Amino acid sequence: MNKRIRVLHVAEAAGGVERYLQTLFKYNDKEQVENILVCSQNYDYKKFKTLADRVIVLRMAHDIEPSSDIKVERTLRRIIKQLKPDIVYAHSSKAGAFARIADLGLNNKVIYNPHGWAFNMQQSAKKKEMYKWVEKISAHFCDKIVCISDAEKESALREKICKPSKLQVIYNGIDLEEIEKTTPMSRAQLGIPEDAFVVGMVGRLSKQKAPDTFVKSAKLIKEKIPNAFFLMVGDGELRDQVESLINQYDLGSSFLITGWVDNPAAYMKIMDVGMLLSRWEGFGLVLPEYMACGIPIVATNVDAIPNIVKDGVNGLLVKQNDFYATCDAVYKIYIDKNLKRKIININEKSVKKFDALRTVIESLKLYTQ
Missing domain, CATH: 3.40.50.2000 (Glycogen Phosphorylase B;)
Structure with a gap:
């Protein structure tokens, strides 16, 4: 039997991302994929313990908090080194930054799903510009970026976030x-x-x-x-x-x-x-x-x-x-x-x-x- 693909999911934002992961894990082929979830304290981690192979809870701040964020980065890097996943899959912008920085220089594939670009949110022009540059720089440190709709891919191409070949559209799914x-x-x-x-x-x-x-x-x-x-x-x-x-x-x-x-x-x-x-x-x-x-x-x-x-x-x-x-x-x-x-x-x-x-x-x- 072939070795299962070990995927380490990193998620900070709850709500829609949480529901996305819940459904992804529920219908996952357990013979092919091993799912490990590193999530924030905002997740219903008891529920995820029945869906994922392993759940690790890290206290993550939603906004930028340098001292807290550095601590998360160090812990996350230690987890990645210890568990040696084949793939690190980061969900939403904050977790996307955490995972891609923590994984620098390590030998695995990195996937990032923004679940909606932060620069498309209604906010000041200065903040939008900052988010665009963060995404452009961070895009160099992952292998694929998943867009949850055609509109999200079009946004990425319009803002020149990365080369088109790095983008892949996978529509969200619901538990019919x-x-x-x-x-x-x-x-x-x-x-x-x-x-x-x-x-x-x-x-x-x-x-x-x-x-x-x-x-x-x-x-x-x-x-x-x-x-x-x-x-x-x-x-x-x-x-x-x-x-x-x-x-x-x-x-x-x-x-x-x-x-x-x-x-x-x-x-x-x-x-x-x-x-x-x-x-x-x-x-x-x-x-x-x-x-x-x-x-x-x-x-x-x-x-x-x-x-x-x-x-x-x-x-x-x-x-x-x-x-x-x-x-x-x-x-x-x-x-x-x-x-x-x-x-x-x-x-x-x-x-x-x-x-x-x-x-x-x-x-x-x-x-x-």
Whole structure:
């Protein structure tokens, strides 16, 4: 029997990256690949112990903290030397920097997946420029860069991050099997009226995901659709601001913020519309999840989202921060039953291309190249 490929995954950012790794490990061919995860304290490492061959938790700061970062680098280099992986696979920008520096001069293959370029985020021009230069320099110290969408590859080529041959597109995948067998939450259980038109958002309550736009849209939607109810599945640093805005608009009785949940699909399945109003987006994992749950989508026309959602075909696209257009799109789905049915039928057929098994197969090919 051939020796298994030992892959050491390094991950700091939780959220979407965590879900990506969870699915990658679940469908991994254990006879061919040994997965070791070095993750931050933000991960549900108990869950990963059942999925990966080994889990090592390191305390990592999300922002730049020189003394803490140097300590992580030293520990990570020691781990790499000790475990001698065939591949070091770094996920997201902070872990990408950690892993590529820690691995300098060591004899293995290095793969980096930014899971959305940091320089595409909304921030000052100075910060964007800094991130571009960090990525350009760091690109010299890895063998392959995985882009999670065509838009991400186009960004890298436009900014001349590295030579085209170093880039490889592997679309994110979702656990279709798990979503299919997920039992929906009951509306009664959540305090949602049975006759409510439920408009939902799954994601981090952060600037990127624009929860403020969701609430401002909700105010307008409620005026047009009196039985509308709004469900936010997630948590984040803007939660206090979001709750304050909800109270300001007197929407408290028509709103539920669940916090983080283990089974977002169970909540998606009771939605009538699923929204992703991101200000920037490397992929938008929740979009194919909405599709798999049979929910019409309203999303912003930014970055990778139009690669997945075609306006008027399998969802409706709006400009970012445009809560008037967002309200109109939701109302269009509410009144036009044929449009809703068309979107659901198209997504039912097309969602299969986002199956996690394809991501696993393409990742294995990458390991063996």
